[in-house]
Amino acid sequence: MTQTNDEQQTGRVLVVDDNARARQSMADVLRHARHEVFACSSGREALQLLDTEAIDVVVTDLQMPGMTGLELIRALEARKFDGQVVMVTAFATVEAAVDAMRHGAFDFIEKPFDAEQLEQLVGRALRQGGRDHARSQILSAVPDWHGLMVGQSEPLATLRRRIAQVAPTDETVLITGESGTGKELVARCLHAASRRATGAFVGLNCPALSPQLMESELFGHEKGAFTSADAPRVGRFELADRGTILLDEITEIDMPLQAKLLRVLQEKTYERVGSSQSRTTNVRVIASTNRDLRLEVTQGRFRQDLYYRLAVVLLEVPPLRHRLSDVPLLVNHVAGQVAGRLNREPAQFSKSALDLLCHYHWPGNVRELENLVTRASVLASDQPISADDLQDWLLEGEPVAKSSLPAEANPLSAGTKLEDMERKLIEATLDHYDGHRAKAAQALGIGIRTLTNKLRLYGYAPRAKVFARVA
Incomplete structure (x- = not known):
């Protein structure tokens, strides 16, 4: 990239369009703006040129025979192309734009457009490319994410491989696993191994917030939006812009707010509480849960469409046992x-x-x-x-291998399903502590709310001794 004396940033731009007149017109506009311009009539021709030429910005038409503009963008993503991509289309839709940006496009422009619009968009793409290059120089200072995960077992090695595959993409990730397995740590590893590593990592512990506060925490609010809103507040999505947001234990979000979260995932837009102004967000979303989300969907506690948006990539964190x-x-x-x-x-x-x-x-x-x-x-x-x-600090005072529990109550009896094992363990622990949930939760290494949620999940009804007492 170069700069002229008047501080206008110039670079090497590739124009890809099967229409000769449109291709030539865009090339002329960009040459007039002092860029070095290359032109190709197809996506495959563009890929061949990129094998030999260093390009800062690719401007590609969406509708092309053979290889569409979106297919070209995906191919560039697979090649880890480090320049910027601008999509040109006469058929602009939110879906096409979001899909293109999901695969690395910087922005899109809709036909017809004038010369100034094209010049400005390519200029912004070049400036963004310069910032991304600066970030790439900083990446060496980011700690190696492998060191964040302690262990050499095969289950952990498998998880590391999955993280390495998923992290370079911007796809939404759903992390599942029991309480205490380290789901937030996995989310931090995904962020550290991604191209957003120098951006913010913002977490939100969903169970810690009431439904009334959740929307404000996610999207922010304007002054006077509600009684205690004495000043504007920036939400987590705004704080995480160009970075990563973790929605920890996402099943705690109420159904009405799930609909608003779905819109953010689909359209990358939201409004602060008390405002009608739409804001855009460039955030990678990671969600975590210790529940079976499919079961939550079938029981009407979680939106099916939101589940599909979240579960683009599933990562399961193995329990320590x-x-x-x-x-x-x-x-x-x-x-x-x-x-x-x-x-x-x-x-x-x-x-x-x-x-x-x-x-x-x-x-x-x-x-x-x-x-x-x-x-x-x-x-x-x-x-x-x-x-x-x-x-004396271990549950039942004995390791599992020496447990004196009867076979039908032993959580690790051969052939026991994972869900049944957890249920039996919870029941045995509550029985041991005479139904005292606080003590049982402490022994299990989980919070009282998590324990209560698990009891509700398994359909337990309060009964004498084991489930009657609540701390």
């Missing part, structure tokens, strides 16, 4: 973090302690392990932590 070989690595990692905070040497865990932890079923997953190792590290003496030191 499915990757027990990672436990020693996780223990050492957490112990090292705690030692850094306490400014002392990491606590040492004896072989018996590690054996105990490697045979435990971890109902609270990695979150439970972090809590346990942190507690043990804080209370540790000069001696290595033993199995006896940890035994």
Whole structure:
């Protein structure tokens, strides 16, 4: 890219159009604006030229025989083309524009247009390309996302491979998994491995907000929009522009707001609460849930159309009991973090302690392990932590392999379905704590609200002893 003395940014532009007159007209306009211009009559010819020429901006018609403009854009995305793409169409629709931008197009322009409109759009694309190039120089400073995930087990290796495949795209991702497995960490890895890595990563914990506050948090509000709106507020979508937004536990969003969220995903537009002005957003959306969203859809608690928009790519985070070989690595990692905070040497865990932890079923997953190792590290003496030191902190005081539960109540009995296993574990835990939900939730490594949601999900009705008491 070059700049003239009057600060007008110029570059190398490729015009792709099967109509000779339109192609020549656009090329003349752009040459007059001092760009170096190349012209091709088809998408395939353009791809061949790009093999030998460095191009800053591709201006392509949408409707072309052989390879359409959208197919060309997808091919450029697959090649990781680092320039900008502008789509030209006489058949502009929201769907076509969104689809093109989803695959990397910078913007689109609708025929007929004048020379000034084309010049301005290509100029903006060049300036954006310059910013993207600057960001690419910063990417080396972004921490390697692989280091964010601790473990070497095959389930974790599979998840890493999926993240590496999905992250470079801008597709919406739905992350599923039990509470405490690290769904937010997976979302951060997706962001760190994406081309949005230098942009903002904004999370929203949906269960923590009331339905009244949720819309304002997502989209912002204007002053006076409601009683306590004393000043305008910027929403999470606006904060995450050109970055990534995580909607954690998305099933907690009420049905009316789900409709507004669907519009954002479809049209990339929204309004602040109390405003009629539409705002555009350029955000990658990642959602997470510990529920079966398909079941939520069939039971009428979640919109089917929103589910399909969210579940473009599905990533399932394995529970810790499915990757027990990672436990020693996780223990050492957490112990090292705690030692850094306490400014002392990491606590040492004896072989018996590690054996105990490697045979435990971890109902609270990695979150439970972090809590346990942190507690043990804080209370540790000069001696290595033993199995006896940890035994009382584990559910039922026994690892699964030595559980004294009867076979029909053992969550890890052979042939037990995952859903039944979780249900039995919850029932056994509540029974152990005489129906006290707060204590049961703490032992399971989950929140009371999550426990209550699971009871509702499995259709439990309150009954004596186990489910009667609520903290």
